[in-house]
Amino acid sequence: MIIAIASGKGGTGKTTVAVNLALSLDNVQFLDCDVEEPNAHIFLKSHLSRAESAVIPVPEIDESKCTYCGTCRDVCAYHALAVVPASEGRKGSVLNFPHLCHGCGACRLLCPNGAIREVNKEIGRIEFGARDGMEFIHGRLNIGEAMSPPVIRQVKYYIKPARIVIIDAPPGTSCPVITAVKGSDFCILVTEPTPFGLNDLVLAVEVVRKLNIPCGVVINRADIGDGKVEAYCRSESIPVLMKIPFKREIAAWYSEGIPLVERDAAYRQTFINLYITICGIINETNSCC
Amino acid sequence: MKLCITCVGKTLDSSVDPRFGRCGNFIFFDTDTGVFTAVENGNAQFPGGAGIQSAQAVIAQGAKAVFTGNIGPNAHRVLSAGGIEVFIGVAGTVQEAIEGYKNGRYTAAERPSVGEKSGMSAG
Known part of the structure; x- marks a missing residue:
């Protein structure tokens, strides 16, 4: 199963959701496809053991x-x-x-x-690593290169769909995002309840719908801003899968590179529930088509 | 000899366009006959490679010198390969540019004056 984590707006918490979801599950293959700025390895502390050229x-x-x-x-x-x-x-x-x-x-x-x-x-590098049972791969676009999709495609070449594949996508709604998200069974769209968050969420929803990928929303920093993101999700029948509160300690852990589930074990169950909800939606989608 | 002047409009009294690859029009002026033609720049909206394509258009028209405000590295490389002289820092009207050339006011640019994609913000 392939689950992509994307967002229109940058800095909403894609990597936070991707990393914590991955750490809460077994048999995960983690692909960091944000090749212009890969950072999941900082939180996963995965040991990178091998590299190849992306060409x-x-x-x-x-x-x-x-x-x-x-x-x-x-x-x-x-x-x-x-x-x-x-x-x-x-x-x-x-x-x-x-x-x-x-x-x-x-x-x-x-x-x-x-x-x-x-x-x-050569336009970039692909690096391979592991953490406990988790397989980890990320791409890194060379400085000065403009085109990330070929690097993203090369990362995705190593997908093992028999595992739970978690794809951390780049932000935005253009070619790199489409390359990263394409072929996924589900896309989690991470947003925040602000006018910027909503504006870019709407664009991201248009993209995943065009790609025929079922999606749901995770609202990060859920107690700031207003209720317009939730109102939009209701009107478009997009499930709000999870909310992450706006808390000082979450930000502090993030700044130290510590995943949420490692400091607050209760979150592990929250992320497992997120996964179960997603499986339910995928099964429903498959049975009705 | 045929000159190419980047131009905002399509007449000799319109202003020189400071951009090369993304200029509005090219005016090709024949110094032997005094006849000119205006060609709209179909490359102006390209997301990339506008300078390269514009330089190709200038070569195809048989011009021997280009008069413009600034030129980027890719266009400069193509024009140089085609043996075309590039005069930068040209302003005012097309007519003034032509007279300036006849009076020997300009010197050819040995290297590009701006970086890639510089014409995009001005467009």
């Missing part, structure tokens, strides 16, 4: 075969190639902008002269 294929041009026809430039949807034809004694050239390349392979496939081959370019 995308980028074109390499053999100018001895190139006729500067411009096909590669014309098929590149991301404007990562420029072709300057030869003229007035100046030889032609192909200019490659690998940081704009999405690694789609169209240029190699469609070059009429077979002048393009693909070479792997």
Whole structure:
């Protein structure tokens, strides 16, 4: 089973929910897909034992075969190639902008002269680790790189659906989030009861609905703000799965990297109940479709 | 010789657009005949690669010099590869830019003047 934890707004408590849920269950595989800022390992204190490169294929041009026809430039949807034809004694050239390349392979496939081959370019790292029985994997996008989805896909390549897979997604509603959440059986949307929290929750709900993933909401810092998040959930028939109170000691533990369930054991049962509720919703969804 | 001037409008009395890749229009002016054409910049809204595509458009038109406010690193690289001179810091009207060039007022830029995506905020 794959459960993704996402949120429109950043800083609502995705990692808090993901980490504590994971620590309350057995047979968990934890994937931190917030590759621009992975931080779950700080709370899980997982021992990272192995790493590999995260790569995308980028074109390499053999100018001895190139006729500067411009096909590669014309098929590149991301404007990562420029072709300057030869003229007035100046030889032609192909200019490659690998940081704009999405690694789609169209240029190699469609070059009429077979002048393009693909070479792997490292854009990040994937790190593997464990904590007790929990398997842990996260991605880390290299500084200066703009594209996180390939790193997220490489993390998700290692998914073991027979286990309880917990995916900590990046914030927002764009490509990285969609890449992280896609294929999940359920998505927990973490929010806070503020106008910002509500605004971004509405956007996140639109995303998961488009992906046909059942979702529910966890309201963090539940006793600040107003009742509009709950009113919205009611009107949209989205279950509010859990509320986490706004408490000084929770913030203090967080700042020390200590998960909630390790300081207040009662929360363990709360997170187990969250999991049971989610299983119920998934079974219901499956039986009615 | 054909000149390319980035332009907010489509006439010789409209202002030079300070952006290259995301300028409104390109004006191509033939110094031999005095004839000009205005071409709308279809790359202005690209999320990425606008400078590269605009430089390709300038090369395709056969221009030999570009007059604009600023130029980024990618566009500068493509224009240099095409043997096109780039004059930056150009302001005022297109007509004034052309006269300035004829009077030798500008010197070609050896390197880009701004970073990537600089034209996005101004757009």
